[in-house]
Amino acid sequence: MLHFYLNDHRISTAEPAGSALLDFIRYQQHLKGTKIGCREGDCGACTVLVGELDANGTIRYQSMTSCLTPLGNAHGKHIVTVEGINAAGGQLTPVQQAIVQEGGSQCGFCTVGFVMSLTGHSLSSKPATPETALAAIDGNICRCTGYKSLERATAALTGQLQERPATEALSWLAEQQFVPAYFKAMPTRLAALQAELQEPTTHATGVGGITNGSFVNGPNGFAAAARQVLGGGTDLLVQRLEQMRETPVRLVYDLAELRGISPVDERGRVTLGAATTAEQLRASEMMNQLFPRLPEYLKLVSSTPIRNMGTVAGNFINASPIGDLTIFFLALDAEVTLVGPTQDARVLPLHELYQGYKQLAKFPEEQVTAISFRAPRPGEFFHFEKVSKRTHLDIASVNSAAWLQAKDGIIQAARISAGGVGPIPLRLHRTAAFLEGREVNIETLQAANQVAQQEIHPISDARGSAEYKRLLLRQLLFAHFLQFFPERLAMQELLAAN
Template structure:
């Protein structure tokens, strides 16, 4: 039995945990404001807010695409649809009013998604800026008005949120009618629900013969009926599989259920990778990053998995096994034996990801080419970790996606770079080796020749990022 709050209503349901939150909201609760669009997390028309109780007793809200949210991941949380945000019938919230005022809606189909994303942005305790407002709607697509009117609406909202206090945010938002008054009772309601659920037997069962589901951002695209019909083991909320820490030996450990957004927001990761927010901006969108897990990106085994390519260059390992059984550690580059094929056994799940923290003088860069910035998969992506001395490479690890049947660690190219001076000639020679390590195919993302050219350019971009004085761009073209 699943228990959660939907708007201001307590829900108890025995619907399958692997079914989608979207279908439950629309077909079981008949709340039709949440729209069915692409069912791939692409359009944002089905966006809802998911409120989760924090250790300090506050509730943190995140926007999520309900078409890819397993219903079981709503367990113990507060789910908010567009029907649950108006303080009074017939009265627009400031978010809705800003969109109306700036002409941000025509057919209206996508409007609900923008409204929910910007309402979630309003509920944040962080300062509201133009950048954070636009980031909040990076998972929403409108095909009628273009984005200038929606950008203006976001700017209007940002000005209004400048008066939002740092404390008692929900009380202020309620007074300003961004959200109804019942939001102030949600922390207490979730605390009581948590205490109640702790006295019940978990609805999850051992992983054997069960489908393991994290954020659901791929499984519910590829095999939604399968996930709905089979028993599932939900790992998204398992606290032992969450979190980012640094061990005494200097290695960074990420729990398998750590989301892409957890990664982006981590102070430890931002300290190690100052450009991490810039890199993560290229990974899907805010609602998907709120859901998708690092381990899920790995076991998806996509040849262009952004996080996989990122961590391949860091020589990461994955710990697999059963939570209470034997475990083993596999180098990430050995996890893939072929297209969409893993070397881990079927009854093993990823438990954590580990990598050695880069030293302060090390270099790291991630590059991605796609047709649009947000909500798009790569044509080719690549990452480079580098250690240098006096203009010479000491060690290098280069990874590449979209140029073979699996995510690739370019071992021979990396070995060639070690000991070489950083010059255009060195990079040209490295490219010749890299071209022998890849086997791109022509598909919707580009021809094989185009992908070979992209990898060449991305490798050059890595080095130009850090050593522009040593590299003449004209010599690299």
């Protein structure tokens, strides 16, 4: 059985853990305010809030697209739909009122998603700014109203949230009717639920592998029965929703041993748990110190609700030739730890994981448990670029990352990765080898591009022609070096022009 709170009500269900939370909300609980839109996480019409109790006994709410949220991932949490934020008597919340006042709703289909995302923003512990408010709705699409009215509503809401106290914010939000009063009792309720789930005699699921609030594990932490590993669900629930409903799954999204980011160890390496999400990467203080432009890079990766769900290992194992996190970590020469039910753990360089289109150098029963990479050092450069039809909330036409060591204008070592230009996520080994020992100048870049063009094999598809993708890779290669050596290359270009 799965146990969680849905709005103000305790839920216990034997529905398949691999089914979509959206379908449970609409068809089992008959809460029709959460809409069915694209079923791919793009439109945001199905956005709900997922509240998880942290170590301090407070609930952290995140927006998630319920069409891609496995029902099993609701276990032990507080799920909030639009019905769960409505005040008694039908009075509008400040979020809803701001949208009404600014004319931010026309057909109304998308409005619920905007309301839930902005309510989640209101519940955030971070300061409310115009930038954070707009970022909160980056996963919501409106097709008929126009965004200026929604931006005005967001600005008005930000002004109101300036009065939100830094402590006891939940009480203030309830008093201001951003959320109903029952929210104040939810930390106590969730704590009691989790304590109940830890009791030895309680709840096991035959589908999710959940027992006593954790997971049924065999040797090396694996379920005794063969199960489909399911993390954030952002890929599997798009491609195989009906199959996931019928398949026994092993949920790993909430496994503590698979989450988190370690400090730099004595070898200078950083280790990520396989179920670490893209948003956890973006929010990590240490990762931001290592990669000062990380928020800018990850802003290009999907949207806030999807980053809240999608895991690093899930992006790797999906084996998409344009996986953003895969391309990012390929340039860092990352390694993955693979563990099976009978074998000892083995470590594999990430670039050796891909053997062909959607073909992986792993046994079917093996699971990625960790990812590690050497932290960048002084004198090393890293940069990530992505081109897509939409700036945000879109998959790449071509993406690329570069890591360099350079001294006195001479490249000491290089790694270049590229996506969308071959059947697998590529490490451009020959291009990197060509760059090593050469001076940073325009001639070197032009020659390196010629090598890169021989390493790639793009095809024409919906994201662009093969010729266009070749042009994009050239431009991204140049963009990396302009980011690393702007003054040096700009001066050379100026001299060449004269």
